[in-house]
Amino acid sequence: MVNVQQLEAFIKGVRSRFEDMLGQMVEVPSISMDPSRAADMRRMADLAVQYLNEMGADAQIVETGGYPIVSGGWTTDAQHPTVTIYNHMDVQPAQEPEWIQEPFAFKNENGMYRGRGATDDKGPALSALFGARFAIEQGLPINIRFLWELEEEIGSPNFVAGLKNRTALPRPDSVVVSDTIWIAKGRPAIPYGLRGLLGARLTLRTGTKDAHSGLTGGAARNPLAELMEVVHACVDAKSGKVKIPGFYRNVVEPTKVEIKNFLKSGFHVKRFKAAYGFQSLRTQDPAEVTSRIWAAPTFEVHGLTGGYHGLGVKTVVPGHGELKVSMRLVPKQTPEKTFALFKKHIAKVNPNVKVEREGMLQPFQGLFEGPYVDAVKRATKAGFGKEPAFVREGGSIGAVVTMQKVWKVPILFMGLSLPEHGYHAPNEYFDWGQASGGMRAFAHYFAELARMGKG
Numbered sequence: 001m002v003n004v005q006q007l008e009a010f011i012k013g014v015r016s017r018f019e020d021m022l023g024q025m026v027e028v029p030s031i032s033m034d035p036s037r038a039a040d041m042r043r044m045a046d047l048a049v050q051y052l053n054e055m056g057a058d059a060q061i062v063e064t065g066g067y068p069i070v071s072g073g074w075t076t077d078a079q080h081p082t083v084t085i086y087n088h089m090d091v092q093p094a095q096e097p098e099w100i101q102e103p104f105a106f107k108n109e110n111g112m113y114r115g116r117g118a119t120d121d122k123g124p125a126l127s128a129l130f131g132a133r134f135a136i137e138q139g140l141p142i143n144i145r146f147l148w149e150l151e152e153e154i155g156s157p158n159f160v161a162g163l164k165n166r167t168a169l170p171r172p173d174s175v176v177v178s179d180t181i182w183i184a185k186g187r188p189a190i191p192y193g194l195r196g197l198l199g200a201r202l203t204l205r206t207g208t209k210d211a212h213s214g215l216t217g218g219a220a221r222n223p224l225a226e227l228m229e230v231v232h233a234c235v236d237a238k239s240g241k242v243k244i245p246g247f248y249r250n251v252v253e254p255t256k257v258e259i260k261n262f263l264k265s266g267f268h269v270k271r272f273k274a275a276y277g278f279q280s281l282r283t284q285d286p287a288e289v290t291s292r293i294w295a296a297p298t299f300e301v302h303g304l305t306g307g308y309h310g311l312g313v314k315t316v317v318p319g320h321g322e323l324k325v326s327m328r329l330v331p332k333q334t335p336e337k338t339f340a341l342f343k344k345h346i347a348k349v350n351p352n353v354k355v356e357r358e359g360m361l362q363p364f365q366g367l368f369e370g371p372y373v374d375a376v377k378r379a380t381k382a383g384f385g386k387e388p389a390f391v392r393e394g395g396s397i398g399a400v401v402t403m404q405k406v407w408k409v410p411i412l413f414m415g416l417s418l419p420e421h422g423y424h425a426p427n428e429y430f431d432w433g434q435a436s437g438g439m440r441a442f443a444h445y446f447a448e449l450a451r452m453g454k455g
């Protein structure tokens with residue numbers, strides 16, 4: 001078990017080193033989305049290798065065909081269980097005018113670590129690394145590997161290629177992903193499910209050009225109105241209920257226990273509304289809001305184009321229209337099957353509408369109970385003084401689904417970010433409270449895994 005006094009002394013002792021390392025990392029603008037940052041991306045990978053080495057871990061750069069993966073850690077004995085910790089070292093762009101500082105100039109204000117990438121995801125990565133360093137110093141019988149991706153913010157296009165390099169990235173016994181956000185400060189939250197995604201573009205052409213409605217209206221077909229009819233046939237706009245036949249066939253409703261957990265996360269409808277600037281919602285009930293955003297599928301209309309969008313009203317009959325939609329999917333739904341249902345339905349409603357798929361992501365179903373979950377619960381309690389609430393995420397993390405598919409091992413989440421940290425937003429920061437709690441939680445989790453053995 002963990003020697004708590006030694007752990008506290010360790011955490012106190014490494015604080016300035018942690019801050020120094022985080023500062024250096026934040027100052028590398030590793031924006032994977034921006035092709036002009038290619039040299040910085042390499043610099044980031046080199047710095048990550050250097051830091052792993054300085055911590056006493058082995059480290060290497062694994063080429064993927066795109067930006068590389070950094071792999072490193074401690075392999076103590078083949079008989080020991082191996083855990084891989086996933087983080088990413090690339091960051092979002094930072095052009096928002098609201099930045100009150102240079103986003104890539106690190107600032108440490110009494111344990112508030114300001115700069116792009118501080119909370120997403122460099123700070124959590126380093127916290128886990130220091131937790132691991134302590135576990136290794138204690139001689140725990142465990143192998144700890146780090147997998148730091150550099151293409152997470154662009155949807156992990158080459159992740160699967162890197163992962164198949166088995167000598168560089170051996171299959172672990174379990175994985176921890178540390179790249180998620182709690183719902184509220186002081187209330188650790190751990191997701192165990194992610195929604196998938198299916199995007200589609202629908203186009204309808206009924207003429208080669210726009211026509212005057214005074215000359216043609218009545219006889220001319222109106223593609224925008226027909227596309228709106230298609231939407232109406234797919235979703236009840238008021239309730240959000242999807243009307244595509246078979247859409248809900250494999251959907252599993254969250255259980256009472258799950259919903260109880262959602263409510264324990266510190267979720268507040270009022271705060272949710274304020275955060276996103278909503279004036280009204282489909283429901284005010286917190287159980288229903290959380291179930292809807294985390295555990296239910298959706299059909300969303302993102303845009304309808306064609307015709308006239310300028311000032312006033314121009315009486316055209318558009319020659320064509322285009323509709324952009326997507327569906328969030330929950331575990332047991334698949335984008336492939338859902339797309340087939342969708343296409344079949346559209347063909348029935350309006351056979352002239354052309355349907356094209358625009359990207360898809362599989363949903364993810366993680367563990368909700370069992371020894372790994374119990375270990376995460378105890379480690380989180382030890383790290384932050386409170387048992388975590390088990391929630392789901394409404395979005396998708398492509399790398400998680402890939403690891404599940406390629407490795408087929410349990411994947412757990414231990415995120416350290418808070419909503420106020422400004423994930424993907426201006427004035428992003430991380431803080432020592434989350435960093436030190438994270439080191440503590442990870443150190444305890446490694447001890448739990450070591451005790452569980454290779455099972």
Ligand SMILES: [Zn+2]
Pocket residue numbers: 088120121152179
């Ligand atoms: Zn992230």
